[in-house]
Structure formats: C-alpha cells, structure tokens
Amino acid sequence: MTHGPKYEPSAAEKIFAWPIDMTLASFTPGSGFGPRRIMGTPPGEFEDHFALDIGAPSGTPVYAPADAVVDVARPDGEGEAGGGNQVWLRHKDWLTGYFHLRDAPLVSEGDVIPAGTLIGYVGSTGNAGGDHLCWHTQLTRGGQALAMNPRQVMRDYGRS
Template structure:
C-alpha cells in the first residue's frame, strides 16, 4: 500500500520540478528593430534555449551563437540586393518555434560611374583569388573575439559609400560596392577594426589581381573584415591581432583608381555596411 502511494508522489515531484525549470528559463525571441535597410543587419537574441537554435531569414538558415547561459545571438545580414518588403525571422529550439515579422526598406544608394585605365580595366579575378576569399568570408568560428568599440582602420576621407551601384567605363551595372573606400596617401598604416585572427593574406603575385594585396580577419561568430588594395602586408595568417594593431599599409594594388583602403565587413559571408560598426560595440 505504501508503494502505491509513493509512486504517484514521486512522479508529481518530477513534474513540478520540470515546470519550475521551464518557468525559470522561458524561451523568448527578440529583434533589435522591426525594420532594416538593405545592407544592414538584425540583432536577434533568444533566451531560454538549452541547445543551439536554428534561425531562418529570407529562406536562409543562420547559426546562433551562445553568449552566456541560455542566451543565444545572431547578427543576421540583409543582403544589399534583398527586395524591399515584409519578411519573418523564425527560430526553432527543441520543440519551440517563434517568429517575428520584419520589414526590409530600400537604401536608395546612387549609381557610381568609375573610369578605369586600360591596365586596370582588363583585370579579372583569378580562380585562386575567388576561392580563397570565399572560404575566408564564410568562416563561422564559435568564439567571440571582438569587444568594445569597432575602430576606423585608417585615417582619411570616405570617398565611396557601401551599397552604391557601380558601372565601370560606362558598362552595365552588375554589382555594388561591398565596403567603404577611405582615401589616404600610399603607405598610411592600416589597423584591424577589432580583435581577431588573420585568416587570409593574399598578394598580387599570388593571383589577387582584383582585390590587390589583401588581409581578411575573422572576429568570431560569423563576423569578418576585409582590407584591400594594400601596398604592404605586415600581418601573417594565424596571427591574433588586437583592435588598432597595424596589419598593412594603404596602397593602389588590384582594381583601384588611386591610393585608398577598401574596408569591408561581412556576416556569414554577406557584405554589410561597415559604418554600422564604426564607433559602436555589439
């Protein structure tokens, strides 16, 4: 008779314990804003999940990264050519599914006409250049290396904004500018915008004909930064660099009309506006 009474009590204790734990860690999805322009990104957080959630936006799946106990986050890029309109951010965690409606608005960036001389106009990206850059930009290391404010990587005037559509020598518009151009004298130091690991150094001699001498830094959790057209590279692959540490010098290599730095920021391999990072922390 005692056994018949004790078993229901035991299972009741398990049930109430499970319920109380669920109440302590409720699953909650939040987004920093319900609308973003093309080329910006959503800051998506999820609390209460014990295992890595899966996130979908615009038919693409993104990893979420653990920030602290039961707190997950993703910086979700809005590609510059994403059609303006209504979308949803959907997150699944175990048996839970939540979604938030969001809107993408146009950034209305202008068309930029660029004149290249014959020595630059004929340059094409090599297979080695394209494959190495693509692999580096899709790095998704779990450890978050960046902290504090993101720094402008060199001193100079911004001469071309992110997202402007580009026509070369009067040709059709087939691409957009995937970073900021900062005009500076050749040889001006270039520094890392944040702490990270150098995952690519590429030179003209190695086939980097379009990007010129290149450095790419992995900052962790899907974020990377690129530095193009350098006259010299002073960092090496595998090197851990701090925010503000010199990694190269401004140059005029690759497809470039004058000495400048092309600075780009990427999330999950998609370019986003570097101005969103400069002087801010995430």
C-alpha cells in the first residue's frame, strides 16, 4: 500500500494553544484519547474516549484555545450524560469541548470570543473521578466530523 505525502497544515491553520496552563497539568493512565477500561466492569471491557483528560487543581482557569463562537454553554445536569458543566466552541474547521468545569460556564451560547477568553475553571462536576479538564477536539470539514487526539492536534495545529 502506498500513501501520498503527509498533509502539512499551513501557518494560518495553526490556531490552537493549550486551554490550561500546562505547568499545572498531570496525566494518569487511562486519561488519554482512545480505548480505556470502564470503571467497575469486568476486565476486557473498554469504551472509546474521544477526549484527553488533563489533571489540574480545582479552580485552574480554562481558556478558549483559539478564536471561537460559543456553540453550547451547559450547566451540569443538562445534555451530555456525565459531562458536568461544559462548553463547546466552534472554530473555523473545528469543534472543541470542555467538560467537568467547576462552575456554570462563564460564556453564553452565541458569544463570539477571542483566543484566551476565560470560559471556566477546572473541576469535577458530572461523572468525574477527580479534578480535571476533559478536552475534546473534532475536525469538521465537508459535512464530516472526525474526533482527533488533542495531543496530535497540538502537534499539528498548535501555535508556535
């Protein structure tokens, strides 16, 4: 099987910054993107986790990683089962989600916000086993949506 050349994003496509201060971040086994064991189930049962769990102290600020329109700003108990307080941001060709925020979102649906806008604080609302930010990144082009590993997104589409 042959593959074409690897796609290299242009400088204009490199729009993202990390949503929290990564000097405060920690990662634990099972917190990454992809299959992971479901807590409380027999060995061998897994679920797909289309996000990256970034451990950080409660109250750590969470910022918009790029210019965006607030697509969803939802308090705990509404919508996504277990996601707690959450925000979804729409960027040019991307949709990003921020789950388990400590308090109700600090932005409202329809807000147009620049990169670096404070959207909430790390917490453990919803179905969370501790304080962390669950960060979802999804490429949306041509009517298609593809969940992508946030670490890969930052490697390929992160601002220098």
